[in-house]
Amino acid sequence: MLRRTFLKGAFAAALAFLKPGAVLASVWNKAAFSAKSRFEAMLDAGYNDAEESGDILIKAPEIAEDGAMVPVEVTSNIPGTTSMAFFAEKNPNPMVADFAFSDGALPYISTHIKMAETSVFRVAVKANGKVYTAGREIKVTIGGCGG
Amino acid sequence: MDNSMKMRAKMQGDVAEVKVLIKHIMETGLRKDKETGKLIPAHFINQVVATCNDKTVLDMQWGVAISQNPFFSFKVKDTKPGDKVTVSAVDNLGTKFYGEIAVAE
Numbered sequence: 001m002l003r004r005t006f007l008k009g010a011f012a013a014a015l016a017f018l019k020p021g022a023v024l025a026s027v028w029n030k031a032a033f034s035a036k037s038r039f040e041a042m043l044d045a046g047y048n049d050a051e052e053s054g055d056i057l058i059k060a061p062e063i064a065e066d067g068a069m070v071p072v073e074v075t076s077n078i079p080g081t082t083s084m085a086f087f088a089e090k091n092p093n094p095m096v097a098d099f100a101f102s103d104g105a106l107p108y109i110s111t112h113i114k115m116a117e118t119s120v121f122r123v124a125v126k127a128n129g130k131v132y133t134a135g136r137e138i139k140v141t142i143g144g145c146g147g
Numbered sequence: 148m149d150n151s152m153k154m155r156a157k158m159q160g161d162v163a164e165v166k167v168l169i170k171h172i173m174e175t176g177l178r179k180d181k182e183t184g185k186l187i188p189a190h191f192i193n194q195v196v197a198t199c200n201d202k203t204v205l206d207m208q209w210g211v212a213i214s215q216n217p218f219f220s221f222k223v224k225d226t227k228p229g230d231k232v233t234v235s236a237v238d239n240l241g242t243k244f245y246g247e248i249a250v251a252e
Contacts, residue, residue, distance in 0.1 A: 103202040110220040
């Protein structure tokens with residue numbers, strides 16, 4: 001029994017060492033990224049019970065001509081921001097990405113995302129043990145997912 | 148080192164602005180192959196870590212909705228020209244990507 005437990009542990013350790021993300025700090029949150037609704041995704045990613053905030057600045061086009069490449073730029077002005085997550089509410093899997101900031105990184109991200117159709121682009125922020133959120137509708141004329 | 152990652156880092160006051168472009172298909176797993184009618188398997192970068200002078204500054208998890216040939220930009224304060232910025236990424240099939248650059252003035 002002991003031996004089995006030991007082997008199991010050793011095997012798990014070996015697996016952890018071999019898995020591709022081993023050099024990276026966190027484990028990819030499969031549940032959150034597979035969630036079909038943004039409520040479920042926010043819950044799985046620990047961004048539930050979010051309070052609306054005007055201190056999350058979202059720079060994005062009102063109308064995106066190509067849903068495959070929608071530029072978004074987000075700054076959190078909430079003191080103590082440690083992470084933020086992006087959600088495209090009507091995507092088949094709404095969770096887009098999760099960003100954790102440390103050691104001098106400003107709570108800012110600019111990137112390009114895919115949006116399947118016109119929907120709210122939502123940002124959730126963790127700061128001082130609380131969760132804040134802000135959303136903005138982006139109209140999409142040609143969808144970027146599936147196809 | 149392949150050239151699938153392009154990086155730029157430049158000072159803006161005492162803040163370094165870093166821009167990164169990674170060449171990757173970012174296949175969602177939701178698209179059908181037009182000829183066979185079968186789903187094209189998902190193939191996407193899902194974890195990315197950025198460091199500045201060997202300290203992790205950004206730890207990211209991505210889903211399939213980051214655009215093809217992912218672009219992202221971030222900012223690090225209290226930096227100076229010459230500071231080393233690295234980006235390590237891995238996709239869902241285990242392929243790794245790496246880039247590093249010194250912050251320019």
